[in-house]
Amino acid sequence: MTMDNNQTDGLSSQPSDIEKEALQQKAEQQDISAQDSEKLQKTIQNMEENQPQENVHYNLPNELVTRASLVIDANRAAGQRIAVAESCTGGLVMAALTEVPGASDVFDAGFVTYANQAKIDLLNISQDVIETFGSVSLAVAWAMARNAVEKSDADIAVAITGIAGPTGGDERKPVGTVVFARARRDADPNEVVAEQKSFGDLGRSGIRLQAALCALSLLMPDASISQG
Amino acid sequence: MTMDNNQTDGLSSQPSDIEKEALQQKAEQQDISAQDSEKLQKTIQNMEENQPQENVHYNLPNELVTRASLVIDANRAAGQRIAVAESCTGGLVMAALTEVPGASDVFDAGFVTYANQAKIDLLNISQDVIETFGSVSLAVAWAMARNAVEKSDADIAVAITGIAGPTGGDERKPVGTVVFARARRDADPNEVVAEQKSFGDLGRSGIRLQAALCALSLLMPDASISQG
Numbered sequence: 001m002t003m004d005n006n007q008t009d010g011l012s013s014q015p016s017d018i019e020k021e022a023l024q025q026k027a028e029q030q031d032i033s034a035q036d037s038e039k040l041q042k043t044i045q046n047m048e049e050n051q052p053q054e055n056v057h058y059n060l061p062n063e064l065v066t067r068a069s070l071v072i073d074a075n076r077a078a079g080q081r082i083a084v085a086e087s088c089t090g091g092l093v094m095a096a097l098t099e100v101p102g103a104s105d106v107f108d109a110g111f112v113t114y115a116n117q118a119k120i121d122l123l124n125i126s127q128d129v130i131e132t133f134g135s136v137s138l139a140v141a142w143a144m145a146r147n148a149v150e151k152s153d154a155d156i157a158v159a160i161t162g163i164a165g166p167t168g169g170d171e172r173k174p175v176g177t178v179v180f181a182r183a184r185r186d187a188d189p190n191e192v193v194a195e196q197k198s199f200g201d202l203g204r205s206g207i208r209l210q211a212a213l214c215a216l217s218l219l220m221p222d223a224s225i226s227q228g
Numbered sequence: 229m230t231m232d233n234n235q236t237d238g239l240s241s242q243p244s245d246i247e248k249e250a251l252q253q254k255a256e257q258q259d260i261s262a263q264d265s266e267k268l269q270k271t272i273q274n275m276e277e278n279q280p281q282e283n284v285h286y287n288l289p290n291e292l293v294t295r296a297s298l299v300i301d302a303n304r305a306a307g308q309r310i311a312v313a314e315s316c317t318g319g320l321v322m323a324a325l326t327e328v329p330g331a332s333d334v335f336d337a338g339f340v341t342y343a344n345q346a347k348i349d350l351l352n353i354s355q356d357v358i359e360t361f362g363s364v365s366l367a368v369a370w371a372m373a374r375n376a377v378e379k380s381d382a383d384i385a386v387a388i389t390g391i392a393g394p395t396g397g398d399e400r401k402p403v404g405t406v407v408f409a410r411a412r413r414d415a416d417p418n419e420v421v422a423e424q425k426s427f428g429d430l431g432r433s434g435i436r437l438q439a440a441l442c443a444l445s446l447l448m449p450d451a452s453i454s455q456g
Contacts, residue, residue: 059437091323091325093319099433103342109341109346110319111340111350114332152350203285205285206285
């Protein structure tokens with residue numbers, strides 16, 4: 001008895017969005033010529049015109065589920081399993097991943113460590129590290145990602161910790177500050193791959209949405225992150 | 229440095245919804261007389277008319293955030309902390325809880341144990357129990373809830389495991405079958421409080437939404453559940 005499935009047919013009514021984004025990402029990554037770019041735009045336009053938007057209802061914003069679907073597809077193709085450790089996004093990234101039919105092919109498990117004590121209890125984050133660097137820090141994010149890999153069967157884990165507001169910010173780390181980390185099972189354990197971003201005060205939901213989108217991008221098999 | 233906050237002002241633009249639901253629940257629970265019911269309906273109507281709906285954007289359906297907000301408020305009032313263990317809902321319940329400003333007052337931590345191995349690794353569910361009863365069973369849901377309490381600082385935990393589809397169902401447990409369990413820290417460990425529901429095939433998102441709403445109801449301090 002499995003509780004999910006390994007088909008992607010539930011999203012098949014939206015291939016245009018997914019393919020569009022993939023194409024656009026490809027274009028951005030490869031810095032293609034203006035002529036090629038024009039061709040690409042035409043392809044995207046054709047896809048839009050020829051594929052009427054069917055009425056698919058999701059519990060989450062379409063852009064989030066679309067990106068989650070790309071993550072599932074790309075990791076399935078790469079034969080990699082993923083895990084997530086969330087603090088300020090509080091489950092939003094995993095909710096998006098599991099909205100995608102067939103998520104069980106790729107998504108293994110995750111932790112929502114909202115309270116500091118939960119970070120300590122569930123992910124073995126040292127209280128000293130939290131006290132020294134703060135719960136929104138490269139050190140804590142990295143330990144969350146590293147331990148999420150250790151405690152699961154995943155090949156890659158991404159961690160998110162930040163200040164979604166409306167309160168909790170200060171001058172040094174205002175509301176909208178979010179730290180991301182990415183850990184690979186086979187990586188050098190001393191390799192710290194974490195990044196701090198400032199989304200500004202987009203409101204609690206807005207900050208959480210942007211943070212979740214960013215975390216999903218980091219779950220792509222070939223994602224890179226600046227050195228923290 | 230804390231990453232969230234302890235104010236509820238972000239939801240203050242929607243008191244009518246929240247209070248309406250609370251009043252309606254009260255009416256249902258207490259089986260009040262028709263006359264009282266009429267008074268109540270009038271109160272609700274007045275609240276609706278006098279409180280123009282402000283434009284609050286959430287990442288999740290309003291009904292989910294509204295119910296999550298009730299859960300946070302009621303548990304704050306009861307001085308109880310909560311945890312969640314999710315399988316088929318994959319983080320949706322926790323995403324709703326943490327969409328509410330001030331969630332950190334009440335929400336401690338949670339587990340998304342999507343793969344069977346994750347249930348074993350993260351929540352110490354016995355492989356024997358999974359093999360004997362299936363991952364969608366009262367036994368597994370109960371163990372998930374019990375161990376979520378044990379592994380967190382929460383007073384109450386709710387677990388959700390089910391078949392969101394589109395595949396994974398069979399004749400005995402069709403798509404839409406979801407099992408819930410509720411554990412209290414101070415409860416008799418032999419007290420099994422779990423329930424199996426059949427939502428029917430509402431589609432993957434529809435089943436997940438109904439399951440999340442049901443789980444949130446079970447997180448109310450005075451929630452009861454049928455004996456499994």
